[in-house]
Amino acid sequence: MGSLLIKNVLLDGKTTDILIEDHRFKSLSAPAGTAADEVIDAAGMAIFPPFYNTHTHAAMSLLRGYADDMPLMKWLQDYIWPYENKMTRSDIMEGSRLAVREMIKSGTVFFSDMYFDIEETISVVQEYGMRAAVGVTFVGSHSKSQQTEKLDMLHHWVDPSGGLITLTVAPHAIYTVGPDLLVKCAATARELGLKLHIHLSETRSEVDDCVREHGMTPVRYLDFLGFLGPDVIAAHVVHVDEEEASILARRGVTISHCPCSNLKLASGIFPYRMLHEAGCRITLGTDGDSSNNNLDMREEMKFAALVAKMDSGDPEVMPAGEALDMATRCGAEAFGIDAGVIAEGKLADALLVRLDDERMQPCHSLVSNWVYAAGSSCIDTVICNGKVLMRNREL
């Protein structure tokens, strides 16, 4: 791996040269005359950490716009599931490619995925050089032999990318996976040192059904099963009470907040202030293209911040810097990726953002402009693990 020099870039209000070597930020103030294998002149651009999307279904980009503006169960039963039943491996390849291209062009270098086939997604991620945590998905309707096959895959998988791709153990949800399989998933993840990825408390009916069936709410149920821990990524977490918030905080669970999907399906409003005040680790996800309908984490930050202010009735809730932190550093940390901030020694993941774009002007606050005003067209360059994935908006 060679070296990359980013010249004349704006960082913390100053123009500087940044040297990347061996995948990491070697110096944030490289002296004049520093040589490197590749040089980018970033005059007129600022450097930002890129996005880490903690919950999506990449291949579902093929279903973008296929079914909108309808209730969740009608959407799933009459449209999404019948479509998915006809999807081939080549469809999954095509959908994953569309999603990966869309993500890089909107500044995302990592995503945590959950889908029913994974080889195609992994191959596209590797081809484009981004990071991913790809979920091996478990649902109760799988046969014993399918489950065994998935467990085998988890035990024997070797990362083809040299550190950019991991697997996660992904039981779909408490309403599609029984308690025994949930416990087995947790045990497997802990044995192999992998993360667990699950949908949790997304809708009111999920909560009501869980109380009826198990006599307790979903978070309490998963805690009762010993499932919850710092290795769990729980997507949505819309319908929880204060005690559940404190359970999630105590267990160190990572929440993947997906505001657009929750709003679009009218699932409910994420109780940001309560979960934040309880001390939960909150990250940001887009969910799939089929319920969002894009994978644009910049747009997702704005939705998260504005809806949190509205819901709490307090415009001071989730200031711009907090939204940015959630979409960058917190996501990277949750998956143990030593990146997500622009700092010496960290893995070199970064965006170069054009400051001459009208939306980035004037520059009273770079962070506010980036979170509230920018569009993905402001992103000039995307760097992942020291490698340039996009330059001048060309992949």
Next chain:
Amino acid sequence: MGSLLIKNVLLDGKTTDILIEDHRFKSLSAPAGTAADEVIDAAGMAIFPPFYNTHTHAAMSLLRGYADDMPLMKWLQDYIWPYENKMTRSDIMEGSRLAVREMIKSGTVFFSDMYFDIEETISVVQEYGMRAAVGVTFVGSHSKSQQTEKLDMLHHWVDPSGGLITLTVAPHAIYTVGPDLLVKCAATARELGLKLHIHLSETRSEVDDCVREHGMTPVRYLDFLGFLGPDVIAAHVVHVDEEEASILARRGVTISHCPCSNLKLASGIFPYRMLHEAGCRITLGTDGDSSNNNLDMREEMKFAALVAKMDSGDPEVMPAGEALDMATRCGAEAFGIDAGVIAEGKLADALLVRLDDERMQPCHSLVSNWVYAAGSSCIDTVICNGKVLMRNREL
């Protein structure tokens, strides 16, 4: 004015050639061999109506990111008003230019403005060739001579653009303008055939103060004064009851819904379903860059639709086509602009949108992709009144 031929463009699922002549759509299916002064090859692009932004403060783009994440009164009193007090005419010119460039690049061809000086804004609008309804703003704190000057301006103004720019009579709000001046503004507007533009029922405290001072809520108060009519554009309209909704519908008032600003300032949630069911004419506005913090009507459509679904608990509320209609046709109609739809005989305002952008793929629903998934970078070309304002994303 010459003719413009748009070749190979997607319209209603078919590829066609569109001829524009004398500012209007002459033919939506021009025969092969049609000649024109200017030809655009729009292969791989779809044509959409552009956006009509019914409430903004263009020059406030200079205050983008200047003060965020704080309550409305602190924001106004400690930041916005002191800043505005120091603004010069050249600042207003600069802010208006920034806003106009931002608007065109995000697909807007018309805006309804409200600010304290107007000459600079008008001159920039004319320079860039877009449409505007520029508010001559009245506040009670103006001196008699300032008011007389504004009334004179309204009486003697001549549109320098040949039909693209109008003035509106813009009493700022019921809490900054007394009843006599409100009545005088309405009379002047009706005498001159101009629209009235006012902030209305934006915050809970505006309503409470109005009830305390006048014994009735803001909508009832304006109706009592004879202010309301089909020539009124009321911005925000967040805090209203069902009877007020029916008053607004009966009077034919146009509402400018500004979702991002309402959320960001935690002003409240726009009661879309109630106002829509009451039969109100609802259009879309961005408000100023200082409280949004951009002028991107595509993003505003997504916010409007998703928040309406969430607030009503019904994902069928405000489907994509309804959001698009609100941001395009309804806005044009409200200001008497014979445009906002792609139809023969209509004024030729249009966008050409790139279908090869990942966010526009696959194309199960062009409208859904445009409203929920696209970004302004998908916009290749902006046409206003038959003239190309942007081509290949270059102004």
